[in-house]
Amino acid sequence: MGKTFKIGILGAGWIAGKMAETVAAMDGYEIFAVASRSLEKAQAFASKWNICKAFGSYEELVSEKEIDMIYIATPHSHHYQHTKLAIEHGKPCLVEKAFTANAREAKDLLEFAKKRNVFVTEAIWTRYMPLSHKIKELLENGAIGEPRLLSASLCYPLEDKERITNPALCGGALLDVGVYVLNFARMYFGNNVVKTVTNCQLGETEMDMQESISLSYADGKMANLQAGARCLNDRQGIISGTEGYIRVDNVNCPERVEVYRNYSLVETYLKPENMISGYEYQVMESRRCIESGLLESPMMPHAETISVMQQMDSLRKEWGVVYPMDKQY
Ligand SMILES: NC(=O)c1ccc[n+]([C@@H]2O[C@H](COP(=O)([O-])OP(=O)(O)OC[C@H]3O[C@@H](n4cnc5c(N)ncnc54)[C@H](OP(=O)(O)O)[C@@H]3O)[C@@H](O)[C@H]2O)c1
Numbered sequence: 608m609g610k611t612f613k614i615g616i617l618g619a620g621w622i623a624g625k626m627a628e629t630v631a632a633m634d635g636y637e638i639f640a641v642a643s644r645s646l647e648k649a650q651a652f653a654s655k656w657n658i659c660k661a662f663g664s665y666e667e668l669v670s671e672k673e674i675d676m677i678y679i680a681t682p683h684s685h686h687y688q689h690t691k692l693a694i695e696h697g698k699p700c701l702v703e704k705a706f707t708a709n710a711r712e713a714k715d716l717l718e719f720a721k722k723r724n725v726f727v728t729e730a731i732w733t734r735y736m737p738l739s740h741k742i743k744e745l746l747e748n749g750a751i752g753e754p755r756l757l758s759a760s761l762c763y764p765l766e767d768k769e770r771i772t773n774p775a776l777c778g779g780a781l782l783d784v785g786v787y788v789l790n791f792a793r794m795y796f797g798n799n800v801v802k803t804v805t806n807c808q809l810g811e812t813e814m815d816m817q818e819s820i821s822l823s824y825a826d827g828k829m830a831n832l833q834a835g836a837r838c839l840n841d842r843q844g845i846i847s848g849t850e851g852y853i854r855v856d857n858v859n860c861p862e863r864v865e866v867y868r869n870y871s872l873v874e875t876y877l878k879p880e881n882m883i884s885g886y887e888y889q890v891m892e893s894r895r896c897i898e899s900g901l902l903e904s905p906m907m908p909h910a911e912t913i914s915v916m917q918q919m920d921s922l923r924k925e926w927g928v929v930y931p932m933d934k935q936y
Contacts, residue, residue: 612894613639615674615698617665617689618681619652622703626678627656629886636890642668665689669696676893678730679703682770683777684932687712690727694719699726701893705782706731708932710916717909726897727909728889731790734907735888738861739794741876742846745853746795750866750874752850755828757796759788759844759858762835766816771836777930778814781919785818785834787859789918791844792822792830798914799825807926815928860885 612635616623619641630638638658643649646663653661662668669677669692677693679686679702687707693700694716706729707713720727733739746754761784770776771783779785802823810816817835824830833840842857851868855861866874878885896904903909923929 609635612636613673613675614890615639615668615671615677616641616652616658617668617677617679617693618685619643619648620680623652623678623680624656625884626680626886626890627652627658629884630890631656632883633887633890636894639674640668640671665692669693669698674698676701676726676897678890683782684708684775684930687716687932690716691719694723694725694727697723697725699893699897701728701730701889704729704731705777705786705919706912706916708777708782708930710913710920712932713913713916717903717913721902721909724902726893726902728893728896728904729907729912730886730889731786731907732886732889733787733790733859733861734794735892735904736861736885737879737882737888738855738864738876742795742853742855742861742864745864745866746846746848749850751846751848751852751868754795754846754848756847757792757828757830757845758832759791759830759855760833760840761785761787761842761858762817762833762838762840764839765836766810768836771816772810772812772814774812774814774930777932778812779923779928780817780834780836781815781922781928783836784859785815785820785832785922786915786919788832788834788844789820789915791855791858792832793911793915795846796822796824796828796830798911798918800918801825803922805922805925807922807928809926809928813928815923815926818922818926820922 640660642662649661807818844855844858856863862878864876
């Protein structure tokens with residue numbers, strides 16, 4: 608039996624629970640410790656998920672010697688501060704999306720990690736999933752001829768959630784769900800965007816509640832994206848080419864991919880039968896990178912994380928969506 612890979616969870620909220628549930632079903636991995644700002648909350652979380660250690664402060668977690676990696680599961684607004692704390696203690700990090708509040712924070716954090724020789728990657732889970740890689744392979748192999756047009760849509764009814772309405776928590780739909788449709792387009796159409804046209808509706812606190820984003824690429828491709836916090840939708844992605852189209856269900860966690868030619872379904876690919884939740888792939892890739900001495904993952908290079916943040920900065924600028932962190936220079 609090889610060594611168990613020990614993970615520490617920083618922040619005992621919703622996604623932290625999903626990660627604990629996932630890791631509990633993975634062989635060779637363990638959530639070794641959890642930290643919350645409240646010791647009682649950490650202890651309740653630890654007892655629910657059978658976790659060895661519970662800490663009432665994030666500082667104690669990052670000082671724990673036995674941990675191989677820290678999973679940063681706090682709101683986007685706090686990723687910079689919490690990841691920096693972990694890196695200062697030499698701990699590799701898997702950081703939830705959106706990576707930081709803005710590109711300035713992302714660059715600063717990634718430079719800091721590189722200087723300290725510490726691995727960091729963004730937990731944009733879609734990038735690490737087997738079916739995401741399958742879609743790329745299908746496109747490269749000409750399954751739909753020459754890809755030309757892409758659409759992707761992701762909306763959840765979240766408008767009453769504080770993390771969506773509060774600027775101090777980096778509210779809005781873009782950083783919460785829009786980041787997925789942007790990544791979907793970037794994974795398959797790249798980032799050589801020559802024109803962006805958008806429409807956005809702001810909520811009462813001036814955060815973006817729903818948006819449409821149309822991108823034109825230098826090579827003539829086009830992507831039409833929708834994201835929002837005001838409704839529940841089909842979460843579909845469709846990539847159309849000269850000979851057919853690929854339908855993806857869904858864009859943040861691909862579970863079913865269908866290839867159509869001449870309007871007929873010709874191939875179907877499903878998520879792996881042994882998939883736990885989909886969150887396991889980013890954990891396995893992080894371990895692979897850490898054990899190989901890499902400082903970033905080729906599945907989500909640092910330059911790409913920064914570029915996504917830059918794209919979101921310019922969209923927010925156009926819409927007038929401002930966070931307190933944007934003003935801290
Ligand atoms: N990949 C996915 O599918 C997915 C899904 C949902 C969310 N996410 C991402 O995961 C991150 C957390 O989202 P979540 O839904 O888990 O949020 P959540 O339930 O609100 O949990 C966030 C946790 O962060 C900690 N925290 C530290 N400072 C905080 C502050 N000032 N305000 C609020 N919480 C603070 C809290 O933990 P303690 O009280 O224990 O310290 C809180 O429970 C976000 O970046 C989000 O985008 C990803």
